Amino acid sequence: MSLFQSCTDSRWKADTSKVEYNGEILRLDKAVFSLNNNFSQNELVALKPKYGNFLDIYLTQIMQVGSPDNPMTASLFARFLNDPDWRELQSIIEKKHPNLDKESAELENALKRYAVLFQETELPEIVAYNSGFNVGIYPEKKYLGIGLEWYAGSDLEIFKRLPPDLFPQYKRDKMLPEFMTINALKGWLLVKYQDKLHGETLLNRMAFAGKIHYVASVLMEEVSDRQLLNYSQQQIEWSEMQEYDVWKHMLENDLIFSEDAKEVSTLMNDGPFTPGMPPESPGGVGNYIGYKMVEVYMERNENVTLVDLLNMENDREFLNNYKPGR
Numbered sequence: 001m002s003l004f005q006s007c008t009d010s011r012w013k014a015d016t017s018k019v020e021y022n023g024e025i026l027r028l029d030k031a032v033f034s035l036n037n038n039f040s041q042n043e044l045v046a047l048k049p050k051y052g053n054f055l056d057i058y059l060t061q062i063m064q065v066g067s068p069d070n071p072m073t074a075s076l077f078a079r080f081l082n083d084p085d086w087r088e089l090q091s092i093i094e095k096k097h098p099n100l101d102k103e104s105a106e107l108e109n110a111l112k113r114y115a116v117l118f119q120e121t122e123l124p125e126i127v128a129y130n131s132g133f134n135v136g137i138y139p140e141k142k143y144l145g146i147g148l149e150w151y152a153g154s155d156l157e158i159f160k161r162l163p164p165d166l167f168p169q170y171k172r173d174k175m176l177p178e179f180m181t182i183n184a185l186k187g188w189l190l191v192k193y194q195d196k197l198h199g200e201t202l203l204n205r206m207a208f209a210g211k212i213h214y215v216a217s218v219l220m221e222e223v224s225d226r227q228l229l230n231y232s233q234q235q236i237e238w239s240e241m242q243e244y245d246v247w248k249h250m251l252e253n254d255l256i257f258s259e260d261a262k263e264v265s266t267l268m269n270d271g272p273f274t275p276g277m278p279p280e281s282p283g284g285v286g287n288y289i290g291y292k293m294v295e296v297y298m299e300r301n302e303n304v305t306l307v308d309l310l311n312m313e314n315d316r317e318f319l320n321n322y323k324p325g326r
Helices: 028-033 041-043 055-061 073-081 084-096 100-118 158-162 177-192 200-221 225-229 233-252 261-268 287-301 307-311 315-320
Strands: 023-026 125-129 137-139 143-147
Touching: 023 028, 023 100, 028 055, 028 073, 028 084, 028 125, 041 073, 055 125, 055 143, 084 143, 084 158, 084 261, 100 200, 100 307, 100 315, 137 177, 143 177, 177 200, 177 307, 200 225, 200 287, 200 307, 200 315, 225 233, 225 287, 225 307, 233 287, 261 287, 287 315
Parallel strands: 023 125, 125 143
Antiparallel strands: 137 143
16 A cells, blocks of 8 residues: 655655745635625625635635625625525634635645746645535635535534535545545646646556546645545455456556547546446546556656656556556
8 A cells, every 4th residue: 555655755855945935725614704795796806816816716606696896785695695594604604614724835835846846936825615515625716715614524513404416425425624625636636737647548647537536645745645546445445446447447448548528527526436346446436547657657768857757748658567466
């Protein structure tokens, strides 16, 4: 079992002492739920100096109630803020996350490491919100938004009052605080490097997912494979034990270079388990295989940097190194 392998590589040592960046997670959720029941447009606009353009993003893109500059927005948004269910949810969030000091420190360190290892200076401002389960992670060039309700626990009473098909148990099992920062980081990387997906074959999809997971594991430090992939303990143990058989299944069924959308989605999309495999398997087991392919490649190519990895265009190179044993 590999615990924290990526971050122990001497290639990934990064002196972040000279990186000027504040990773404090701003609490937009608390700010909006602290407004009076009949708040005005001016009170909403007054949040702009602190939350900047993310306030517009939150209201227009995430909540879809309109711009804070629109006189109608305040009354539409008030329906959400004054709804008893969502106020209860906010109360749960504040009890689960009275502060985000630990999460702020983790993301600040990861993004400072990114600045050093990628030689980039533009890092996102991080803002936490409550969207009523609209959007979990909202990555954008200048901002990284985190929907705290998605990381408030898997056994919330409010789930019983929401459509069960929207929140099946396998999704609820991933709504754990420990997955918040790694998911936020992965989401930011996925959007920033979305142009690095070089095709729609299973290999392309696995390689891209593997690159993102590997880079995230290096940046975050001391994140286990289970946390990285949002697996249960049973799922990570099954994946480690069955890696050879899953790879064999892919080879014997000519799936590696398949462009069939159904075949690819079966092995890459989330679910309670991977169709055609035992219930102990994780959904989208191809993500695990992709991560392991990249991990092996990087172990055997010590001259390759993270920038080189993300810029690789020939995903077949990963096949030369990847030979899982029984």
